Amino acid sequence: MRILIIGAGGVGSAAVRIAVRRPFFDALVVADYDPARPQALVDELGDPRLVAAEIDASSSSAVAAVVREHAITHVLNAVDPRFVMPIFDGCFEAGATYLDMAMSLSAPHPDHPHEQTGVMLGDEQFAAAAQWEAAGRLALVGMGVEPGLSDVFARYAEDHLFSSIEELGVRDGANLTVEGYDFAPSFSIWTTIEECLNPPVIFERDRGWFTTARFSEPEVFEFPEGIGPVECVNVEHEEVILMPRWTKARRVTFKYGLGEEFITVLRTLHTLGLDSTAPLDVKGVSVAPRDVVAAALPDPATLGDRMQGKTCAGVYVTGTGTDGAPRAVYLYHVVDNEWSMAEYNSQAVVWQTAVNPVLALELLASGAWSGSGVLGPEAFDAQPFLDLLAADAPAGYGSPWGLEERDAGAA
Amino acid sequence: MRILIIGAGGVGSAAVRIAVRRPFFDALVVADYDPARPQALVDELGDPRLVAAEIDASSSSAVAAVVREHAITHVLNAVDPRFVMPIFDGCFEAGATYLDMAMSLSAPHPDHPHEQTGVMLGDEQFAAAAQWEAAGRLALVGMGVEPGLSDVFARYAEDHLFSSIEELGVRDGANLTVEGYDFAPSFSIWTTIEECLNPPVIFERDRGWFTTARFSEPEVFEFPEGIGPVECVNVEHEEVILMPRWTKARRVTFKYGLGEEFITVLRTLHTLGLDSTAPLDVKGVSVAPRDVVAAALPDPATLGDRMQGKTCAGVYVTGTGTDGAPRAVYLYHVVDNEWSMAEYNSQAVVWQTAVNPVLALELLASGAWSGSGVLGPEAFDAQPFLDLLAADAPAGYGSPWGLEERDAGAA
Incomplete structure (x- = not known):
């Protein structure tokens, strides 16, 4: 390879x-x-x-x-x-x-952006799927952590934990803080604006894909390993496009644990037009406001040694277990910034994103994964992926994932 | 002239x-x-x-x-x-x-910006006061609405309504809305950021000038003529510098009726560094974030015909009345945008700022006002100013001011 x-x-x-x-x-x-x-x-x-x-x-x-x-x-x-x-x-x-780790960009519905989808994430790539398949070539799309590992969890849940799935609810949250900064996003602000300010997309089997208002359906989700409760809201994300194509889940959502402060920042940027990627004339100079916002903030990749805390990616799955009883499970992967800095000199969010495509490449190299066409991670067997992720180095990547049974009644 | x-x-x-x-x-x-x-x-x-x-x-x-x-x-x-x-x-x-209608700019205290003053508003101008006075020349500074008319009100209160003044509290509020915009400031955002994000300054006779945290001492103030309650907070403003020089008030404050949304916007701009006037490199182009914010928003002077509502400038005065009893008075001037657009094709905030220096020029032309040195509006007799402002056109400017007695016990 x-x-x-x-x-x-x-x-x-x-x-x-x-x-x-x-x-x-x-x-x-x-x-x-x-x-x-x-x-x-x-x-x-x-x-x-x-x-x-x-x-x-x-x-x-x-x-x-x-x-x-x-x-x-x-x-x-x-x-x-x-x-x-x-x-x-x-x-x-x-x-x-x-x-890739993010799919081709969306464009909102011209008339009803917060009700109907327009161009969806990945639409341009899926339009070429038949061509890739006919040529026997593979495009493995959305193979980071979210999308990516979250989609692997969805496959695992359907194959091993549930007889039928009511909802695949991706839930992402962290308790990261950055010393010396009032506000320092741990991931690309350009991308965060894109995914949080585009109309959130939701999938329901009997309705198809549809969109909602920004930051809709706020929910406090309890994250594991000491992260605790974080306010999560619907955002646009690839999993909602990918999971319905290869699982039978009745509903798919993505909620991002932005927290109140970050939501306020994003709302304000939008209200002021500072999220825009269209160049503006500023005293004779042409510049896109969103690029100015990114330039005004520190580069998240350089903040690892001032960061503290953990980041968690996972899928909250509800439905009927293999034993026929109601079941609710949170499948997750937590990275502690202290660990990723010590081990890889990479901050937690960046490391957690990067490990998954490398692992996927290894599975493609060994032949454990193979295929053709434009495929999401849930089109492949989850077991070898999750085994290799958790196995101690040097055999595996030494980064365990977790399964938490939750109260199925509350779900 | x-x-x-x-x-x-x-x-x-x-x-x-x-x-x-x-x-x-x-x-x-x-x-x-x-x-x-x-x-x-x-x-x-x-x-x-x-x-x-x-x-x-x-x-x-x-x-x-x-x-x-x-x-x-x-x-x-x-x-x-x-x-x-x-x-x-x-x-x-x-x-x-x-x-002028705004004085030379301040610079925060290098070590204790939210406790002590650094360079104060107008310091550079007052440094030349002796020179102007010696030459018999006049600089009438802060002669808009706030500072300006507010300072005239302070003079009027001291000369005609109070035997001693506890506090001159400038209170500015509006209920203006702009059709078609989620957020459209009715005054220069550049200046608003400057006055709201600089450390607020307060004067106390026995302590001198000092500064506080941003948006300190929030208070809901009831504005007259249907504007109603608006959340006001301390900001940096010229009146706090001017009034103590020509009145005996024990305390001088300025609170701006920003409202919660505007406070959130200003806080967020500051948190993200987007209030900065220092040029930033944005993909090879040099641009100050504050200029980008201003360029992204509509020009407030052009919004008059989409605006609705009233703006109010005034001074809340507490102390002992001329009869020796406790007294609390709000002296104010309200402009209805509908009136200023119909009469002058000027939006309310802009018109209210502009009328005062024109009126002051008229008083200087007639000799009703005269002086030399660097003087604030409260250095002159308030009566001819307020009379000319309220008198019907063509004799006067046809824009009445008001006096509201308030509950002195509550003050």
């Missing part, structure tokens, strides 16, 4: 740090628009399989050229979702397997 | 619209960095006393040159407070009387 990771930002760099500890691949090219970033990583890690490259991720032919130049077999897209389509298309053109 | 108004924005334009109805001056030059703006005003109003000019308000010598070229006797500064010092200095240099 010869891997190309596009993007040497927080998640891309963490994926490289994780991958170099594994023997499953022959070469790993790290490419960025700024070639100094991957070069620094290559110099630091000193793994002879690593190569740094420059790439223009906005051009499918540029992506295809790098794939061909390095005889790449598998590409991991680790740049922001604006670049999904050129990388996806470049991989098809050059014959490489494609993986 | 030959007047120069610098700035043909919202307030400058309204001042011109108000002034052209008055016979007290011989010439009025309207100057702006963009000469098309005053020219449009001159063309529209068709008053032969009006002349449009171009000016660089950031240069004292450029200001002095325009003053000399047009033989200006009185200059009204109607641009944002960043330009106070060059205009103030240019007027002194060229021998013109100077008026």
Whole structure:
């Protein structure tokens, strides 16, 4: 296997740090628009399989050229979702397997944005599914932590824990704090704005996909391992698109544990038009407000050593257990920032995102996972993934996941 | 009298619209960095006393040159407070009387910003007071509505209503709404951020000036004429600097009726660093976040015909009445946007700011007001000002003020 990771930002760099500890691949090219970033990583890690490259991720032919130049077999897209389509298309053109952690972007319904879906997340990618399948090529989409590990949990729940699923409710929460900052998001603010301010999408089997008002259905969810209660609200997320395609769940939702302060920040940015990606004339200079917001905040990938706390990704599953009785389960994965910094010099959220696509690549390398077309993580067997994640290093990734039985009556 | 108004924005334009109805001056030059703006005003109003000019308000010598070229006797500064010092200095240099509506900017105390004052509003101007006085020249500072009319009310209270004043509490509130906008400030957001996010200043006779935390001492104040209750908080404002210099009040405060939503917006902008005036590198472009916020919002001067409601400026005065009994009075001035749009094609907040310096110019022209040095509005007799404001047109400005007796026990 010869891997190309596009993007040497927080998640891309963490994926490289994780991958170099594994023997499953022959070469790993790290490419960025700024070639100094991957070069620094290559110099630091000193793994002879690593190569740094420059790439223009906005051009499918540029992506295809790098794939061909390095005889790449598998590409991991680790740049922001604006670049999904050129990388996806470049991989098809050059014959490489494609993986990403966020899908092609949505566009709201022009007339009823908070009731009906418009262009949905991944629509552009699924439009090419038949073509990928016919060519025997694989695009494994949404293979980070959320989407990604959450989708693996959904598959696991359906195959091993439930005879029928009422709801797959992804619930994401953290108790991370950053010393020295009043406000410092632990993940890309550009992406957070995108997913939180777009109309939230919900799936119901008898209704299909539909959207709601922003921050709808607030709910205090109790997160495990000391994180505790966090206010969660509906946001737009890939799982709601992916899970209904490969599971039989009656309802799929995604609620993000933003907490009150973050919700207020996002609401205010929207009210003031500062979430906009459309360039504005500011005293003769053209600039998009959302880029200004991102530039005003610290880069989340650099905050690991000032961060404290844990982040949790998981799926709250309700329905009927394999024994025929009502069941409610929270399947989850917690990363403690102290651990990820000590072990990988990566902050928790970034590390938790990056470990999953590396693990998926390892399963594709071993043949434990295989397929063709445009597939989500829940299209594959969950067991080898979860086993390898939890197994102690060096056999596995040493990062256990958890299952909490919850009160099925309350669900 | 030959007047120069610098700035043909919202307030400058309204001042011109108000002034052209008055016979007290011989010439009025309207100057702006963009000469098309005053020219449009001159063309529209068709008053032969009006002349449009171009000016660089950031240069004292450029200001002095325009003053000399047009033989200006009185200059009204109607641009944002960043330009106070060059205009103030240019007027002194060229021998013109100077008026403004906001004073030279403050800088917080370097070590204890929320306890002690640093550079105070107007400090730079008062530093030149002896020089102005020695030359027999007048700088009438803070002569808008707040500061301005509020300071006139303070003088009136001390001279006519109270034998001793416990507190002069400026209270500003409105019930304005703007159709079609979730959030549209009715006054310059640049200035609002400046005055609300700087440490609020308070004066106490036995302690001097000191500062507090942002948005301190929240209080619901009942505004008259149907505006009703509005949450007010301490902000930095010129009255707190001016009133103690010419009245004997024991305490002076300024509370702004921001309302909860606006407070949240300002807090959030500050938390995210978006209030900053320091340029930021945004993808290779240099831009100050506060300028981006201003550019993302509609220009308040253009919102008059979508606005509804009233704005109120006033001073809540507590102390001992002239009869020796406890007294509490709210002296106020309300402008209804519907009236100011119909009468002057100016929105209420802008009109209310602009009428006061024009009226002050008229009093200086008639000799009812005269003086030298750097003086606040409370250094002059309040009676002719308030009489002329309330008198029906064409004798006066047709905009009555009010006096509400309040429960002195509650004060």
